[in-house]
Amino acid sequence: MFLKSKAIAVALFGILATGTLQAQTKSTGLTIEKIMRDPKWIGIAPSNIFWSEDSKKVYFNWNPEGNRKDSLYAVSANGKTIQKVSSAERRALPSPFGTYNQAETRKVYEKNGDIFLLDVKTGKTTRITNTVERESSPAFTFDEREVTFLKDNNLYAWSIANGQLAQLTDFRKGRKPADATEKDPQRVWLRSQQLGLLNIVKEREADNAALKKQQKADAPSRPLDIYVDDKQVSSIILSPDERFITYSLISRPKNAKVAIVPDFVTSSGYTEDISTRTKVGDEQSTYEFFVYDTQRDSTYAVTMKEVEGIFDVPAYQLEQNKKASIAKDAADAKTKKPEMRATTLYGPFWSDNGKHAVVVARSADNKDRWILSLDPATGKLNLLDRQHDDAWINGPGISYGAGDIGWLPDNESVWFQSEESGYSHLYAVNVKTGKKRALTSGKFEVSDAKLSDDKKHFYFTANKVHPGEKHFYKMPVNGGDMVQLTIMPGAYEVELSPDEKMLAFRYSYSNKPWELYVMENKKGAKPKQVTNSLTDEFKAYNWREPEVISFKAKDGEDVYARLYQPKNAATNRPAVIFVHGAGYLQNAHKWWSSYFREYMFHNFLVDQGYTVLDIDYRGSAGYGRDVRTGIYQFMGGKDLSDHVDGAKLLVEKYNVDPKKIGIYGGSYGGFITLMAMFTQPDVFAAGAALRSVTDWAHYNHGYTSNILNTPQTDSLAYAKSSPIYYAEGLKGALLICHGMVDANVHFQDVVRLTQRLIELGKDNWELAVYPVEDHGFTEPASWTDEYKRIYKLFEENLKKK
Structure with missing residues (x-):
């Protein structure tokens, strides 16, 4: 289905059926129809890797036959024998997830909603529960005599010796009578x-x-009945001495309005509503943290009121207050008592000897992250580390929750990750002295950190060699030399064997999809490739290895990009700039991209004489805090100017005609495309905006409020950042594509922009809608139709000038 703005008199949105381009393309074996087929034509890469408990086998999902679904396979640790796992063996396997006792001789895990206990040496499994209800979160008690688990939002303990079951908490909905x-x-x-x-x-x-x-x-052992009103109980944790039980209560907003997405193509024949999410700035859930003291049979709240920074006003609001100081109510504002900021506490995380506990606290505005020691007997918190950012806290190992955190072998020091230096690195802080030290440092990022079983070493991934390469490292627990264990350029997803003698990993390069390898866990070991997943049809084409380049943005920042060039360096040739989605994502790298369809499309474009540039713009992952937060309060600022600078580079260095540059991308990439077409009309002649945000005030809270705060507190940031306010600037040819059942960026976004363009009298844009597609397309027919239209847009507007 297709909307042409010239047909605005047509009912509804003027949606018209239209033909697609019957283009004459160079015969290279690639066509859009071929590229956009079911990905099985490429070959299905192995996934979900895990080791057997005895370290003798590696299990993984794979589909070399091209069946409808993947199957479970196993290979010996030396990589020599691959076998499909039978259904009976698969069902009998313990879950790869679970919790071990300290000696790692036993493991408890959940499988299909029940709890199991595994003897690692013998392989014998004991079924602890067999119920209709779901049990979850199994763990050993500190003395390892019992297994605890959750059921119906209450904590239970099962005796390993005699099978006796005890209920440890009694949370009840409603109010105490x-x-x-x-x-x-x-x-x-x-x-x-x-x-x-x-x-x-x-x-x-x-x-x-x-x-x-x-x-x-x-x-006397009956737990205290704790009434929680209509709140939700979560994060129930038993202390090592079994005296304290910590828990959180979540209050869901009562007045929040959830957006509805209508689904028109249904089996019932009726339009059905899909309930999705609230919009940014709407009322959010609040969190409270409590301690239940079983010895005193009482509960009490843990409060942040004595913690440094809890009453701080965010910098952007201070600036607004400063500008408003001339207002008549400024005097009242100065005398107003500061409010305690809303926070969420995660944990506690107990030391291995059971003597110390820490919690991680995050402010609701995500501008502060605290690491605090907790005295459960008093509920008192002591500050160990405060990470503050006037923009927002994030980064590898930090993310949006507790982040990666653990205890060093001295049982007095906690390790964690922080962007204090500008890049996410490992740190340790002593809970007794408060002394903090950096364990890694440099202009690179650390991710996926974990301690070895003997706690003598860290294992982690880092992009130390190049921002676009990820390697696996081993490092002494107190810092020191980082030993690089992997050597092939690209990226690795590594799983250590339980005995830590072997590595199993997925590896890929920019023009080579992911495959499974095994290797000894030592420097200089030779990796052995286990799977060969690619089809002969895929291998028949000479897929390009895009050059990873960097250039200087106008503010002096290094910007990385992937460059695809035709072999014949003709002058005044056309170019296309691709904008990756997700904002915080990296695509100018040396491994197989999650945008594999776009990668193949770029090869196709180069075959047709285009130069393609794929930029890791400001806000992208992999380059540290300043790049990550470079879009704060202005999306469509530095992230867009990076693309303008990229266009300038194409003209000055790569023989591109300045009047023949197009731009396209999906989601965040669609948003940037709209901003480019509306605010930089003399730079980009054509653009395809796919599933794009058109007004950030209509996107979700979790993502948007970090970057732009909220519409009611920072309206200027939303006006500056939303394409719908700039639509009058459109000059070039614009194609908009959107799925009608998009539960992420709602179809309403483009409907509102459509009305805006109609009211502005613009006639150089088109809208293609996809009735059965969500945010990420799934149907090959939809992918094919969309990319035929994109190619037609570029052919008609970049080559015929």
Whole structure:
């Protein structure tokens, strides 16, 4: 389906059927139809790698036959024997996820909603639960005599010795029955009157109180009944001494409005509504953290009110207050008592000897992350580290939750990751002295860190060699030499064997999709390729290895990009700039891209004489804090100027005609495309905006509020960053493509922009809609149609000038 702006008189949005380009293309074996078929034509890469408990086998999902679904395969640790795993063996396998005891001789895990205990040496499995309800989160108690797990939002303990089951918490929905009387003055008065007037009432009350006291004495192990109103219980954790149980209560917003996406193509024949998400700035959930002291049979809240920075006003609001100081109510603002910022606490994380606990706290505005020691007996928090960013906290090993965190072997030092230096690195802080030290440093990022079983070394991934290469490293636990274990340029997804003697990993290069390898865990070891997944048809084409280049942006920042060039360096040739999505994502790298269809399309474009540039613009991953936060309060600022600078580079260095440059991308890439076409019309002659955000005030809260704050507190940032405000600047040819059941960037985004373009009288744009597609397309027919239209757009507007 297709919308041409010249046909605005047509009912609804003027959607018209239209033909697609019957282009004459150079015969190279590649066609858009071929590229956009079901990816099975390429070959299905292995995935979901895990080791057997005895380190003798590697299991992985694979599909060399091109069946409808992947199957489970196994290969020996030396990589020599591959076999498909039978259904019976697959069902009998323990889950690759779970928790070990300290000696790693036993493992508890959840599988299909039940809990199992595995003897690692013998392989014997004991089924702990077999219920209709789901049990989850199994763990050993500190003394390893019991296994704890969650069921119906309560904590249970199962005795390994005798199978006895004990309920450790009793969380109940609603309010404690006495609460209504105690808080209602009229009921309090009536109760007092009854007790004062009638002896029988007084005697029965005394009897009931005595009975409850006796019942408590007869059942001293019964947990305290904790009423949680309509809140949700989460993160229930038992302390090593089994005295304290920590938990969180989540209050869901009652007035938040959830956006609805209509689904038109359904099996029922009726339009059905899909409930999706709220919009940025709407009311969010709030979190409270509690300690249940089983010894005192009481609960109490852990508060952040004494923690440094908890009352700080974000820098952008201070700036706004400063500008508003001339307002008549400025005096009132100065005397207003600061409010404690909303936070979420994660953990606690207990030391291996059970003596120390730390929690991670995140502010709701995501501008602060605290690491704090916790005294569960008092609920007191002590600050160990505060990470603050006027923009927002994120980065490898940090992310949006607790992040990666653990204990060093001294049981007094906690390791974690921080962007304090500008790049995400490993740090350690002593919980007794508060002394902090960096374990890694440099202009590169560390990710996926974990300690060896003996806690003498760290293993992690880092892009130290080049921002576009990821290698696997081993390093002493207190820092020191980083030993690079992998050598082939590209990227690795590594799984250590349980005995830590072998590595199993997925590896890929820029023009070679992911394959499975095994290798000894030592420097200089030779990797052995296990799988060969590619089809003969895919291998028949000479897929290009794009050159990873860098250039200087106008503000002096290094910007990395992938460059695809035709062999014949003709002058004044056309070029296309591709904009990756997700914002915080890296694509100018040396491994197989998640944008594999676009990669193949770029090869096709080069065959047709185009130069293609794929830029890791400001906001992309892999380059540290300043690049990540370079888009704060202005999306469409530096991220767009990086593309303008890229266009300039193409003209000055790669023989590209300045009047023949196009741009395209999906999601965030679609947003940048719109900003480019609306605000830089003399730079880009044509653009294809796919599933694009047109107004950030209509996107989700979790992503958008980090970068632009909220519409009601930072409206200028939203106006500066939203394409719909700039639509009058459109000059070149614009193609907009969007799925109608997009639950991420809603179809409403392009409907509103469509109306704006109609009202502006623009006639050089088109809209293609895809009735059955969500944000990520799944149907080959949709991919094919979309990319035929993109190619037609470029052919008609970049080659015919």
